Amino acid sequence: MTEKNAAPDSITTVSSREVYRNHWMRLREDEILRSNGKPGIYGVVEKDDAAIIIPIDSGNIWLVEQYRYTIQERALELPQGGWEMEVENPEELARGELKEELGLDADSMTYLGWNWIAYGFCRQKHHVFLATGLTATETDPDDEEHDLVVRSMPIAEFEQKILDGIIRDNCTMAAWAMYLLWKAKPEVLRQSES
Structure with a gap:
């Protein structure tokens, strides 16, 4: 569920025009x-979710x-990543990225929530998943991921x-903070959110 600030908008959009578009953004x-009467411009990058x-397995993170x-x-x-199109099922996207980048499949994908990525100039959501019960499968990297190297290390x-x-990477750190907060909750609270 999304909470929206109950305060009235402090900025009104007068007009909007698309300046640039490519496959990714x-x-x-x-x-x-502005509510103080001052006009201005705002540049907004729009990207799909x-x-x-x-991915955690036996005390290691991938x-x-x-x-x-x-x-x-x-x-x-x-x-992390997206498919450059609207996604109805974020878990399907997460499973696809896990396979694409790491060559892993997960028995369990736990949805921890979502956050905005750099909302000072960008409109894009990041859905955060904990992946456990990992097994190796084939990778399927994008052309942009030609130099991707997989690393596994102890959480510490x-x-x-x-x-x-x-x-x-702020997205990595924000996701990790979300995981630590989720993990710190008593088990009964975590189960009630599922």
Whole structure:
């Protein structure tokens, strides 16, 4: 269930135009009017929903390392992605990404919730799943994932890499925080949310 702030909107859209579109995203520019009477513009990147998966097996966590063009460096992160189309079943997307990037199937996919990715300029949801009971299957990487390297490590090592600044992906850290909060709840509360 989604909660919306009950306060009235403080920005009104006067007009909107699409500036750019490709297979992965849409960019629009909105002319706006703020509640203080000041006009402005707002650029919004629109992307379809994505999934991020926390694959845990026998005290280890599975990650991917890949070159991220926007930051011009390799990044270590949880497997994540979207299909560049509207998705009705986020679990199907998460299972697809798990197979595509790691070559794994999961006996259990636990939905932990969703969050916005960089909502200061982007409209995209990230559905967060815990994947357990992992078994190997074939990978099916996208062309964009040609250099993807699969890593598995103990959870303590993963957390230390976050603290050391080696893992800096905000989506990975947000998903991990969501998992830790979920895990800290008593079992009876977790079951009632299912």
